[in-house]
Each structure stands twice: as structure tokens, then as C-alpha cells.
Amino acid sequence: MNEIQTKIKTFLAKFFGNHDLQLDEDIFALGFVNSMFAMQLVLFVEQEFQIAIENDDLEFENFRSINSIANLVERKTALVMNR
Numbered sequence: 001m002n003e004i005q006t007k008i009k010t011f012l013a014k015f016f017g018n019h020d021l022q023l024d025e026d027i028f029a030l031g032f033v034n035s036m037f038a039m040q041l042v043l044f045v046e047q048e049f050q051i052a053i054e055n056d057d058l059e060f061e062n063f064r065s066i067n068s069i070a071n072l073v074e075r076k077t078a079l080v081m082n083r
Helices: 003-013 036-047 066-081
Strands: none
Touching: 003 036, 003 066, 036 066
């Protein structure tokens, strides 16, 4: 697990109780996600990784699992570094 995945898993663990969330596990299918939590997750990602989540990024696939969130962060970070 890389540093980005670790930070995401640590954040999610606060909300998932005793469930040991796996890197590819679908957080929506687990039933823990509501609209308020989704907003908290987006805010966490923006603040923790210093990136802006645009409207085009707000798709379930980008936030479905630890790996999908980490991939989004890596893509957004690469965009910022390439400017």
C-alpha cells in the first residue's frame, strides 16, 4: 500500500467501524455512503492532497474504492506538476 492509499484508508476507517476495508472494495456497495459522507470525502481529498476536484471528477467510479480514489489523486497531482 502506498502513502496515498494509506491516508485514504485511514480516513475511511473512521467511518467504517470495525470493517477492514480492502483496496478494491466498493464503498458504495457496502452501504456506508450517503450524500453527506460523499461531500466529506471530496473535501478530505481536496485538502489532504492539495488538489481541486472539478465537476467532471464527481463520478462514482472515481470514489468507489481506495484504489480508485488514489488513482484520481495521482492523475490530478500529475496534471498540477505538468503545468
